Amino acid sequence: xxxxxxxxxxxxxxxxxxxxxxxxxxxxxxxxxxGEVTKNPSLWVQAPTLDNFITVFTVSDRLxxxxxxxNSAVAAMIGSILPIIVAFPIAWAMSRRSYGRAVMFPxxxxxxALPLIIFAIPLYMVYSATGLLDTRVGLGLIxxxxxxxxxxxxxxxxxxxxPIELEEAARVDGARLPRMLMRVVLPLCRPxxxxxxxxxxxxxxxxxxxxxxxxxxxxxxMTVGASFFFASSGGGVQWxxxxxxxxxxxxxxxxxxxxxxxxxxxxxVAGAVKG
Amino acid sequence: MKPNRTVENAVLASxxxxxxxxxxxxxxxxxxxxxxxxxxxxxxxxxxxxxxxNFRQVMADTSFWQxxxxxxxxxxxxxxxxxxxxxFLAVYLAPLIRRHSWMVAVLIIPxxxxxxxxxxxxxxxxxxxxxxxxxxxxQWFGASPAFLNGANVFKTVVVAETLQxxxxxxxxxxxxxxxxxxxxxxxxxxxxxxxxxxxWKIELPLMMPTLFxxxxxxxxxxxxxxxxxxxxxxxxxxxxxxxxxxxxxETFLRRGEIGKAMAxxxxxxxxxxxVLAVAQHLLxxxx
Numbered sequence: 209x210x211x212x213x214x215x216x217x218x219x220x221x222x223x224x225x226x227x228x229x230x231x232x233x234x235x236x237x238x239x240x241x242x243g244e245v246t247k248n249p250s251l252w253v254q255a256p257t258l259d260n261f262i263t264v265f266t267v268s269d270r271l272x273x274x275x276x277x278x279n280s281a282v283a284a285m286i287g288s289i290l291p292i293i294v295a296f297p298i299a300w301a302m303s304r305r306s307y308g309r310a311v312m313f314p315x316x317x318x319x320x321a322l323p324l325i326i327f328a329i330p331l332y333m334v335y336s337a338t339g340l341l342d343t344r345v346g347l348g349l350i351x352x353x354x355x356x357x358x359x360x361x362x363x364x365x366x367x368x369x370x371p372i373e374l375e376e377a378a379r380v381d382g383a384r385l386p387r388m389l390m391r392v393v394l395p396l397c398r399p400x401x402x403x404x405x406x407x408x409x410x411x412x413x414x415x416x417x418x419x420x421x422x423x424x425x426x427x428x429x430m431t432v433g434a435s436f437f438f439a440s441s442g443g444g445v446q447w448x449x450x451x452x453x454x455x456x457x458x459x460x461x462x463x464x465x466x467x468x469x470x471x472x473x474x475x476x477v478a479g480a481v482k483g
Numbered sequence: 484m485k486p487n488r489t490v491e492n493a494v495l496a497s498x499x500x501x502x503x504x505x506x507x508x509x510x511x512x513x514x515x516x517x518x519x520x521x522x523x524x525x526x527x528x529x530x531x532x533x534x535x536x537n538f539r540q541v542m543a544d545t546s547f548w549q550x551x552x553x554x555x556x557x558x559x560x561x562x563x564x565x566x567x568x569x570x571f572l573a574v575y576l577a578p579l580i581r582r583h584s585w586m587v588a589v590l591i592i593p594x595x596x597x598x599x600x601x602x603x604x605x606x607x608x609x610x611x612x613x614x615x616x617x618x619x620x621x622q623w624f625g626a627s628p629a630f631l632n633g634a635n636v637f638k639t640v641v642v643a644e645t646l647q648x649x650x651x652x653x654x655x656x657x658x659x660x661x662x663x664x665x666x667x668x669x670x671x672x673x674x675x676x677x678x679x680x681x682x683w684k685i686e687l688p689l690m691m692p693t694l695f696x697x698x699x700x701x702x703x704x705x706x707x708x709x710x711x712x713x714x715x716x717x718x719x720x721x722x723x724x725x726x727x728x729x730x731x732x733e734t735f736l737r738r739g740e741i742g743k744a745m746a747x748x749x750x751x752x753x754x755x756x757x758v759l760a761v762a763q764h765l766l767x768x769x770x
Contacts, residue, residue, distance in 0.1 A: 212493060219572070223590065224589050227590065227592075227646045228589075230593075230604035230605055230607075231596060231604065233616075234608075236615070244611055249617070251615050285642055292667070294502045296500075297496070298500075301491075302493040305488075314763075315725075316499075316503070322755055323707035323709075323727065325707075325709065325728040325751070326755075327507070330514045331510050331512040333513050333517070334510055337620050350506070354501070376520075377707065407486070410595055414595075414597030414598065416713075417506055417709050417732075418495055421732070430718055431599045431600065431710075434603060438603060438606065447610070457600055458596045461596070464593075471484055477658045480697065
């Protein structure tokens with residue numbers, strides 16, 4: 209039994225190391241000075257320095273990391289809150305009255321399985337015609353579509369879990385539907401809103417394809433901005449700086465994910481198994 | 484009461500339906516218009532109808548079929564690898580995780596990092612001068628393969644994708660495994676069932692629905708892959724890593740062949756739709 213457990217720990221450490229290897233290597237490189245990056249490619253940092261991070265945050269206008277972070281934050285906010293707002297009413301109708309369960313629900317859930325590139329090209333056309341190209345709102349709107357299927361599924365699940373007696377009691381007290389939704393259902397859905405929001409925010413922050421296609425200068429998100437640091441300007445890629453950028457870019461979803469990992473894994477299961 | 488309810492439901496549905504129509508309705512019409520027309524970037528608003536020309540061009544393009552074959556292979560192989568590894572980790576580590584649930588958090592880190600970032604990170608990891616992996620391989624074995632050349636690049640992107648998304652399969656299987664009632668295991672243990680037999684005869688059959696769902700979800704994600712591969716190697720040497728998504732992207736933005744890209748996107752949509760319909764039909768029959 210003892211031996212078995214040690215073996216399990218070994219497997220865990222190996223798996224964790226292998227799967228997190230790119231992250232570990234990037235963090236290590238981010239703390240290496242320009243001289244050490246080429247001389248010492250190992251994971252062990254000899255002379256840790258914050259220089260790379262300072263460089264990242266003081267770079268030129270051409271690579272403005274504050275703008276990238278802001279763009280990502282705004283777009284991911286729109287992309288995670290908007291689907292909750294539009295899906296909440298119909299999620300109630302779907303779970304309490306089975307309204308739209310036969311056609312609308314599977315149709316929307318299946319959006320999740322489609323290759324995103326299918327939407328990207330026609331949206332490029334529409335956006336360039338309506339002035340939404342290269343705007344944070346434009347990016348946020350399409351992220352909202354990306355997040356809509358899972359949002360709808362999680363909200364339908366959450367509402368189905370609310371004891372129907374609570375709703376009936378409110379109805380007996382004479383509350384009409386809008387009032388009942390706002391006063392009874394909405395507060396009880398708060399935990400589901402938080403999970404959905406966190407999930408949507410991480411998905412939105414991490415999205416790359418739409419950022420690449422639908423933005424050029426003003427609304428470039430962090431994922432796309434980070435790739436700019438790899439386009440070598442003259443003297444080749446500055447690996448230490450590039451690594452520091454990736455650490456900064458990956459940090460917000462990483463922190464959210466670590467804080468919320470229990471709920472995230474729960475909703476992932478719900479999303480995969482019901483879909 | 485009845486008509487009132489119909490109106491009520493329509494009102495409840497309207498925010499989402501209107502949002503979907505606004506965001507996807509018009510683009511769908513545009514796809515169809517441009518898919519059947521010839522258009523250039525200089526004259527985006529004046530497509531000229533050319534019937535099935537775009538579709539004929541796509542069908543005759545060997546790189547389209549190469550991309551389709553790549554995506555199919557990539558999707559199948561990564562799905563199988565991820566589910567096998569994920570299943571093993573979930574079942575083998577479950578006794579430890581029961582006591583140390585933080586282990587799950589460590590193992591799901593790769594999933595919350597953007598796939599685009601993972602691709603960029605591997606550029607660093609695999610770099611022949613600054614990358615730690617070639618460094619250690621040289622130190623230990625005296626040689627390091629060229630990870631991104633034509634012969635190895637497929638394996639490299641498969642491993643990168645597998646290591647990032649095995650955690651997804653792992654979480655699904657762990658949840659399914661933990662949901663198996665303990666009495667069932669206890670009864671089997673009392674009967675003298677060995678662990679290996681217990682897995683094959685009791686646990687695995689109970690996890691079958693999850694296994695199907697996991698393989699399916701992972702296949703879909705592998706099939707439509709873009710970010711990881713694009714940021715790591717782009718279309719790859721000789722188009723070796725051009726997935727369907729990358730093919731359409733390159734056709735559209737790099738080569739400016741709008742009609743052809745649209746036609747390819749429509750074909751991709753139809754094939755995805757077909758796969759979904761078949762899979763859901765199969766799942767329903769089992770369930």
